[in-house]
Amino acid sequence: MIVLLILIPVVAGIISFFVKSGKAARTLALGASLLTFLAALVLVITAKGTVTLDKEWLPQIGSNFSLSMDGMAKMLCLLNAVALPLILSSTIRERYSNKGNFFGLLLLTQAGMMGVFLAADVLLFYFFWELALIPIYFLCSQYGGEKKIQAIFKFFIYTFLGSLFLLIGIIYLYLKTPDQSFALSSFYHLHLTATEQNIGFWLFFLAFAIKMPVFPLHTWQPDAYEQAPSAGTMILSAVMVKMGIYATIRYVLPIFPEAVHTFNHIIIIFAVVGLLYASLIAIRQDDLKRLIAYSSIAHIGLMCAAVFSLQEIGLEGVMIQMFNHGINVLGLWIVASAIEQQTGTRKLSEMGGLATKAPVLAILFMIMTLANVSLPLTNSFIGEFLMFNGLFRYNIWAGAFACVSIILVAIYSLWAMQKMFYGEVSEFTKNAVEAPKNTQYALVVITIVIIVLGVYPAPLLDLTKDTVQAVMHLK
Template sequence: MVPVLLIVIPLVSGLLGFLIKQEKNAKVWSLLTSIITMVVSILGIAVLHKPEYLQADVAWLPDLGSRFSLTMDGMSKMLCLLTGLAYPGIFIATWNSTYKNGYQFYALMLLMQTGLMGVFVASDALLFYFFWELALIPAYFLCSIWGGERRVAVTFKFFIYTFVGSLLMLVAIIWVYFHTPDHSFAMSSFYKVNLPGSTQGWLFWLFFLAFAIKIPLFPFHTWQPDTYEQSPTAVTMVLSGIMVKMGVFGILRWLAPVVPVGLWGYGDPAASMCVIGMIYGSIVAMQQDDLKRFVAYSSIAHMGLMGLAIFVTSSIGIQGVMIQMFAHGINIIGLWIVVELIERQFHTRKMSELGGLAQKAPSLAIMLVVVSLANVALPLTNAFIGEFMMFNGVFGSKASNYHYIFMVVGGLSIILSAVYTLNMLQKVLFGNTSPLTANALDLKINEKFVLAVLLIGIVVMGVYPKPMIEATRHAVDAIYSKMFVKLP
């Protein structure tokens, strides 16, 4: 029931949104329906625990062996909750933004939420692929229609990357399907496939490339900074806060359990890409003057750590990844909200043109400081426990031959993240005011509300992470056990 509602509510409200021509009414409609979706996602993780509430299975394409099968384990619950919480916050934070044919913008945003929810709850490989594409199509139109001056070229690049990745994943899915015992796309059937090690090797790379592009991991990241920069900030929030988690989710749900021998055989090369991306993203972030590109490159570094924790294959590392997916989503959306507020007021994203905001807008300064420090995993913030568990998993890995090297080199990214974050705070908030910030205004009520809720969540999760750990424990055990089933 719950997974069906999480798909149907944004789908129906998105389709009906195309009929609401006035932008103000479209905003209200989108906010109200997203709040309903949020309530359902909260019920799914906090109240409705019985299997009949968290599963659905009906005939879809019986001749192909595919069913409309949905299920919610701990990982799905966390990501659905993140998606459910993010959308109302994004709509409220960007309430004052206007768009040409705004009703179409909000309708497409809701349809993108439909695809995201479907990806996180699908337990049929073909259905998973269907929702994967459904999430990307609205994103393509949102970026290409309402983006910046270079939106067409940037969106084309984004489309090519994601299309190639999707095609590779489809080839892998079809190959595994033909080797299932019952010619079924069911997740349980995929997990039962017993493929030779050599076959698992090349299937690993097909799945890996598809998911690495989406995360994105180095060197498949080049679409990301341009897309984040050119997209409307509301869309960027969804792309960086939620959609990149599709890649991490895909690795944990479909790559690791289906081709575990391939994962063990090529985990170190994949982990090496992640480590390179962590250092590369951090160094490039240090050089940025544009706030959007700064956040984009810092996100590459953080997502690289998640990939590293998976590919070194450790239980505590995977647990950290699940927690960090949620924490990173909250923190990065918080950063994007502040960037949106700064750009809207000063019509610039250049750090060199800002300065002294703490004197004129103390509430904005407090929000930016807290979210930024959470993003670098300061103790007692939400990202600390997940990052600690991931590095713990890398250090104690028994699957990787180079985990100590990965630990040392990856650990440098912690230092670098502190450097570029503190440098950004210095340029934007402190020092003398610039001509642009001399008459700066502080946050409005709706902006304070959204950021205050985010800050409360950051602190509460950082101080008391036990509910998140307990919610994902069974999913971690299930995935980790399948990664060892077919070892040679």
């Protein structure tokens, strides 16, 4: 059952390459993504505890095809599974030259990310980690904006550098395992000296930090988000960025506990600085896509800081925030791309008076923005609150500085809204109409999720409790 989560998108993706008709490819992709979503939902609801699967793969080097699905994996698989249908349904009207290709790459990306979240074997994890990257690279470079090749390549080469460091780290640790095995459990039971921990820690964390991205390794992100096609941007920021946080919680914290205690201060400093830095830059951004990109960097910075605060409460916050930020940022991107389609510009200064022209869009954007600001009763409030709480317990100054970002977020969000929706109707907005129905439906679904999870976040907390406990009390 668990393997279906990977298998459905892979098979559908490969078939999709050979589908000539755009309509058929669209139906196939939508069907497959809904099927995956269904499978994920059934698994998450019915399965109690951790679901595992173990098949022999490379016995000579001690690597197995083993998947396991604990609370965190369940939640992120669900996010991954829910994101794709939403992305597809909201971008389905966009015109691409070769739809079969486009949807195939999108589905393969999803499969790769599923693998990352499910893998319980470190080599397998590395495999999927890279495999998620290749299709998204092709997708964005083929269908992106005018400077796509350079921008996406920067993203690619950045992450590739990180993952090669990760590979060295994996091999380094693998050689230290007593039974020469890549199984996650034997990595967990390694006894490493302090130096070994430090080396391994940086080799691993560098890859994850680039993926997140943590300041000052973030510069690929705004460029990539700006240039990628909207579907690519959505999947990148809604799901793929979470891979970094996920991997940090799954690998770095349990494997290198002492190194984490040594270096968490410096990482929190970088994360908090990055949080403020990205928020400040967002204030001056005139480009809607870059604004969202920097806002996303800020949120990720907070999550990273909360992870390394090593507080149970902070970790709980990170867990649910991973899901909620995914949903919110997806909503933001969908609205942003709808606005871009309507007005033909991404510049905030050219979008005045949109509220009169497209009130529904304006309301939806406002909801997404408020969720992004983590207003109470929206989903991200709880997560953010818990994370700040964790940070405050770690160090009052770290928490205080991080809290400044709340104000900054409010400033840039509200300014952006003001600039876009009120004021004079500009020449770009005068012909704008409401977004098409499919986009609106996708946004309504997201809104419902935002409010439901904002009012009743307990399911997510319960779901990820086991991982939090496991990570906090492993050693």
